[in-house]
Amino acid sequence: MHKSRLATFAIGAALCCAGASCHNNGTHSRLIREHFIETQFVDSSVKPGDDFYRFANGKWSDTAKIPPDYPVAGSGLDVHRGIQQKLKTLLEDASKNGAGAGSIEQKVGDFYTSGMDTVLINNRGxxxxxxxxxxxxxxxxxxxxxxxxxxxxxxxxxxxxxxxxxxxxxxxxxxxxxxxxxxxxxxxxxxxxxxxxxxxxxxxxxxxxxxxxxxxxxxxxxxxxxxxxxxxxxxxxxxxxxxxxxxxxxxxxxxxxxxxxxxxxxxxxxxxxxxxxxxxxxxxxxxxxxxxxxxxxxxxxxxxxxxxxxxxxxxxxxxxxxxxxSQPFQDAAFSYRKDLTGQQVQQARWERICGVTDKKLGEALGQLYVKKYFPPEARQRMDVLIDNLIEAFAARIQKLDWMSDSTKIVAAEKLKAIRRKIGYPDKWRDYSRVHIDRSKYFENIVAASRNNFDFQLSQLGRQVDESLWFMTPPTLNAYYDPTRNDINFPAGILQFPFFDKDADDAMNYGGIGAVIGHEITHGFDDQGAQYDKTGNIHDWWTKQDKAKFDEKVKQIQQLYDGFVVLDSLHLNGKLTSGENIADFGGIAIAYDAFKMTQQGQTDSKIDGFTSDQRFFLAYAQAWRSKYTDAIMRMLVHTDPHSTPDWRVLGPLMNFEPFYKAFSVQPGNRMYREPKDRIKIW
Structure with missing residues (x-):
């Protein structure tokens, strides 16, 4: 199915380019499970109002190394490595346990086995x-x-x-x-x-x-x-x-x-x-x-x-x-990837085949992943979080000083109509027609690809099936679909550092709350705002309101045009405007929803930080990343998301509660005069 319309959260955009993983440097310790905010990475020598991204992540940045088999390191990619290990366990178990012919265990297990048989693959040339x-x-x-x-x-x-x-x-x-x-x-x-x-x-x-x-x-x-x-x-x-x-x-x-x-x-x-x-x-x-x-x-x-x-x-x-x-062809492909992304060596074979299995037999493997690794209570907690974020955004719409009452009514109707999908599909894809032979990797690739195409073609000319997903359950990402007006959160993202059922509200609202807010806001970014509540392209704005909205979009574009990524390379404000708007809205809505909670209404400290400070630290630490120069250049030219540091700094330098939480003052590098701070949603 077509995916280019989807507005994603994109945790570590390099995932799309070269798999995902990084060295975790022992960060997933018992300490984190108790305290959640990774205080050992905070660089207190940096003033929060000068560079909050550096303040939250500086000590990690000073020591973290980009692994040779990936072009990126970071918190989100640590999570993805954990997901890959889980997929490996599932696939190895499926390949060894003599699953019944035609079962999804047999299909994914034999597919994985065929991909791991490098002797046969190389012999075939x-x-x-x-x-x-x-x-x-x-x-x-x-x-x-x-x-x-x-x-x-x-x-x-x-x-x-x-x-x-x-x-x-x-x-x-x-x-x-x-x-x-x-x-x-x-x-x-x-x-x-x-x-x-x-x-x-x-x-x-x-x-x-x-x-x-x-x-x-x-x-x-x-x-x-x-x-x-x-x-x-x-x-x-x-x-x-x-x-x-x-x-x-x-x-x-x-x-x-x-x-x-x-x-x-x-x-x-x-x-x-x-x-x-x-x-x-x-x-x-x-x-x-x-x-x-x-x-x-x-x-x-x-x-x-x-x-x-x-x-x-x-x-x-x-x-x-x-x-x-065979290997010479794989080496040729990697040689090009190396120059394109800066990745130095190929991933381990098992990681690559896990990725291919997820791509080709995604909902078959996804069923096994959800059954073993996705707790039902995560869905329940997400429902509550989404309810609160929707309520917070509805209140924000009513308080907008630049939008007329008539447009507010329609915006509120669209917000209320947003559907949610959490974790995994309620109806799984059928893979009964896919024949998988554990000794024929290439033929398995073609068979699975053909099945995916046939499924897509079966939808042509038919009524839209609103239950369909465009990401697999283990995916570390989220998306908004404008034609379905729905928000989607695969199981892969519903874990630390974005979400943990045992974490305090500051952590969860600064993490997954900002993700939820981001996806909701995509329904009202410069692209999403052109679709009505049913998913049709339709002008539902008054001309005056649309003109005011467009002016705010232009301000965000100009702001991000000024952000330097590498040497003289700047972000492209027009390319990234939709995602930047969603980041602005995501942090604002998440904060408002957080203030509805008991913790959000107190100034009690944990690990030396107030509840508001923890909220912003959770947001910034979720974006902890380090990229090769090569992948950074490619992403600036091709990716509609801004780089992780500016996804933190751009919204926060325009957000009044951040100024209050960390006493940001004139003279701090992130400080903007109140009249210059952009507020769009």
Missing amino acids: YEPVNPLLAQIDAITDIPSLMKLVAAEEKNGNQTLIGFSVDADQGNSRMNIGLLLQAGIGLPERDYYFRTDSATVAVQNAYKNYLSTLFRLTGTDSINAVKNTGTVYQVEKDMAASHKTAVELRNVKANYNKVAFAKIDKEQPNIGWTAFFRNIGGRADSVDMEQAGYYTRLNTLLQTVSIPNWKLYLRAHILKNYAGYL
Whole structure:
């Protein structure tokens, strides 16, 4: 299913790029379970009002090392490492216990076993993809080219077409086929056009990767380099038609519902009727979200020669399957990842296969995870927290001095309509059609991918199933879905340092409370505010209120534009504005809800800190992170979230209760004059 609309919390965005883990330096000790705030990491030599992120985490930052097998270290990633260990236990037990044929234990256990059988995988070399390479060699014209593109789409291997299924943003109760820009290999379009040294290094690493893939499958070195140049130029031509990361955030500009017959007529080289027939789908209309890409693709299919398209497909087929082939292919993929992210060595094999199993058989493995590791009382405590956060936000809406009463009524209705999903799905996916053989890893990858595609396709043209999740239960993250108007908290995030059933309210409201508030606020950020309570794109604001809101959004964008991340590299305020708004709202709503609790109404101290101080420390310590320079550069260009330090400092330097809690005064670096402090929700 389509995920680009989801507004996530993103604990350690590098999770998406290179797995997740870090050295915990013994931090998960009995001391933490008793006291929760990690006072041993507080750097009291730093004034809280000068750099609160450093105050909360400074002693950790001074000693923490980024492990060689990841590009990041931090508190959230410690949690993820714990999750990975739990998944390993589950998968090893499932693989050893002789589970019944067809059971989810058999499927995930045999899948994991097949992925761990490196002797067999290495002996097979690239034999598993030879039939595909032969099919590419047999291509003679555009229709046969697009037939293979469609066949691989069904196997979860997108090349030229970015097909997905999700709610129609103009009729959110029904699913529609989405067509998204695709076709490139670098992280996003601007990587093909920037000329700074860091970007050029990534371009060269990517070209070397493609050349290596050609060489590993029998092409001599000279022609491998030549072929790579051809493929790269085709990608660059397609990238020129791509929207930028900022442009992709324009909700209305990326909703383009068109009649299927219209695009079939206007883009004959793509052959939409044949493509949909070959993937097994039917549609009267589609949402072609980045139409410029498909206009360009239609032209390129005619102007690029068939031999060059065959080189392109060969490179992309090999690139997309490299991680599932023998060690030389995995090494080639990692060599590129190393330059892109700064990760020095590959993860342990078991960690990688745990990740793949979670990705391919997520709700099968998720059932086992929830049964063993997710206590029912966590759901119950979360329900109470969410109730309090909703109540706090409702009160905040009524107190806004910039919003009219008529708009407040509609905003309150949308807030009241938000649905919640906690921990795991109430209805699990069916994996009965997936055949898993413990001796055939590559075939298992294809079978699981095909099942995921078939499930997605089964939703096309049907009423939206509001019970579906777009993250697996063990995931350390959370999200808001604007077309469903729901907030979602997988079991993976419902643990320390974000949540603990035994923690004091200051800890839980500063941790998971801020996460809940963040996701709720996404329904009212610069994107979410364009959807009504039913999930349709709809202008529910008065013109005057919308103008005031847009001005506040602009202020936040300008504030974050000024934040320096690395050397002269600044955050992109427009790219990160939605997440920044959610951070502003998240901390404010969580604080208001905390003040409803008994602890929130007292100044009693624990570990030398007042209840309010503990609330803010819990928030800041949850963001404790350290990234490689390489991954930091990539995230600034591609990730809609700000970096962890600014996710702490940006909201707090604009939040009056923080000033009071730590006596922030003029002259402190975080101090802003009251008239300059931004308050949006």
